[in-house]
Amino acid sequence: MFDLESAIDQWRKDLQATSALSTDATQELESHIRETTDRLRGKDITDQEAFMIAKMRLGQPDQLATEFEKVNARPIWRNRLAWVIAGYLGGSAISGLIHGASSFSAAAVTIGDLPAASSGVVAVLVKMACWIGLFGYLIRRGHRWIEQPKPIALISAVAVAWMLGLALNWGGTIFQAHFLPVARIGDSMFWQMIGGMVVQFCVFIACIILLLRYDRNCQAKSV
Amino acid sequence: MVSKELVAASTRPLVLSVLARGESYGYAIIQQVRELSGGELEWSEGMLYPVLHRLERDKLILASWKVSESGRKRKYYRLSASGTRAMHSEQQQWLAVHNALTSLWGTKLCLT
Numbered sequence: 001m002f003d004l005e006s007a008i009d010q011w012r013k014d015l016q017a018t019s020a021l022s023t024d025a026t027q028e029l030e031s032h033i034r035e036t037t038d039r040l041r042g043k044d045i046t047d048q049e050a051f052m053i054a055k056m057r058l059g060q061p062d063q064l065a066t067e068f069e070k071v072n073a074r075p076i077w078r079n080r081l082a083w084v085i086a087g088y089l090g091g092s093a094i095s096g097l098i099h100g101a102s103s104f105s106a107a108a109v110t111i112g113d114l115p116a117a118s119s120g121v122v123a124v125l126v127k128m129a130c131w132i133g134l135f136g137y138l139i140r141r142g143h144r145w146i147e148q149p150k151p152i153a154l155i156s157a158v159a160v161a162w163m164l165g166l167a168l169n170w171g172g173t174i175f176q177a178h179f180l181p182v183a184r185i186g187d188s189m190f191w192q193m194i195g196g197m198v199v200q201f202c203v204f205i206a207c208i209i210l211l212l213r214y215d216r217n218c219q220a221k222s223v
Numbered sequence: 224m225v226s227k228e229l230v231a232a233s234t235r236p237l238v239l240s241v242l243a244r245g246e247s248y249g250y251a252i253i254q255q256v257r258e259l260s261g262g263e264l265e266w267s268e269g270m271l272y273p274v275l276h277r278l279e280r281d282k283l284i285l286a287s288w289k290v291s292e293s294g295r296k297r298k299y300y301r302l303s304a305s306g307t308r309a310m311h312s313e314q315q316q317w318l319a320v321h322n323a324l325t326s327l328w329g330t331k332l333c334l335t
Contacts, residue, residue: 028249028272028298035250035295036268059269067273071280 002048008033011055018065025068033058086154093161098130100168103192107172110188120191127199135206225264234266234274236313239302242284243310246301249275275300283309 008030015026036054041047058064106123176185225233241252249271256264278284283306289299302310 024298025272025276027296029269031248031295031297032250032268032272057268059267064269064272067270068276071273071277 002046002051004037004047004051007048007051011061015061015064018061020065020069020072022072029058029064086158089158090154090161093158093165094134096165096169097161098127098134098165099196100165100172101130102126102196103172104168104175106188106192107175110176110184117187117191119188120195123192124195124199127196128202131199131203131206135210139210225260230264230266233264233317234271235278236310236317237264238271238274238278239283239306239310239313242300242302243307246299248297248299250297252300278306282306 011033012026012030015021015029021029033051033054036057037047037050040050040053043050045053102123105126106119109122110119176188237256238252241247241255247255252275253266253268253271256266275284275286279286279300282303284300285303286298286300288296291297
């Protein structure tokens with residue numbers, strides 16, 4: 001059974017996904033589509049047919065977005081720049097936090113009598129677990145942050161990640177400097193660096209795969 | 224049917240001229256232009272809104288949301304002082320083109 005309200009909801013979501021339209025413009029177009037649908041209703045056609053005609057007359061969301069983009073070029077670029085900055089700060093904060101967590105755990109292991117290489121293994125395992133957890137979260141829930149950005153929550157999360165990352169990094173270094181002989185710190189750092197490099201490379205590959213997948217999804221949506 | 228290029232070129236003067244008659248909203252502007260042109264001018268409906276937003280951004284028209292008698296929220300547009308000046312300037316330019324063309328066609332008609 002056709003439900004006009006849910007059809008309009010879906011249409012609005014498709015339109016908002018283009019990100020070129022302000023709330024004001026979306027409301028205005030919605031008002032137009034409702035008016036056209038209402039006027040067509042009395043002409044011996046079903047609600048679904050009336051809505052389809054109204055939608056077709058108004059034009060495809062991506063065509064509308066292209067036209068609106070020309071009008072709002074400056075705010076859209078400002079918005080994109082804000083996302084780039086948020087991405088850089090968020091990425092650095094998360095990367096710092098994971099690095100801090102990994103260094104701290106490796107330092108904790110080195111205090112015991114375990115061989116220096118074991119700190120490298122721990123560093124790799126902690127890093128891998130953190131990155132896998134983060135990517136898993138982003139794949140499943142990441143769209144929430146993009147579709148309904150909450151600037152205050154985002155800024156708070158980035159600030160907490162920065163501070164925690166720094167605290168863990170410094171904590172780990174102070175821990176090692178205090179309790180370990182210099183030669184042992186050197187051995188431990190050697191294995192941590194090699195492990196870190198391997199993980200960073202995997203993270204880079206995972207980011208490329210995610211971006212390509214996202215791009216393919218976008219293209220499939222626009223066809 | 225009027226060509227795509229001419230439809231695009233005439234959108235701005237048409238919108239300004241419709242609004243010179245009094246405030247109106249997107250759907251009504253489209254209907255009015257369709258009626259006035261006897262169906263010769265067919266706008267792609269969604270394309271009118273970016274034009275309205277550009278005119279609003281350039282402060283040629285002013286907008287305000289109002290609730291109609293049927294209870295529907297509509298965004299109404301009206302001409303600003305600079306919009307009125309822009310409309311007069313458009314009027315002069317289009318009349319110049321119109322006069323040139325009619326005199327050419329008038330001459331041609333006399334010759335044949």
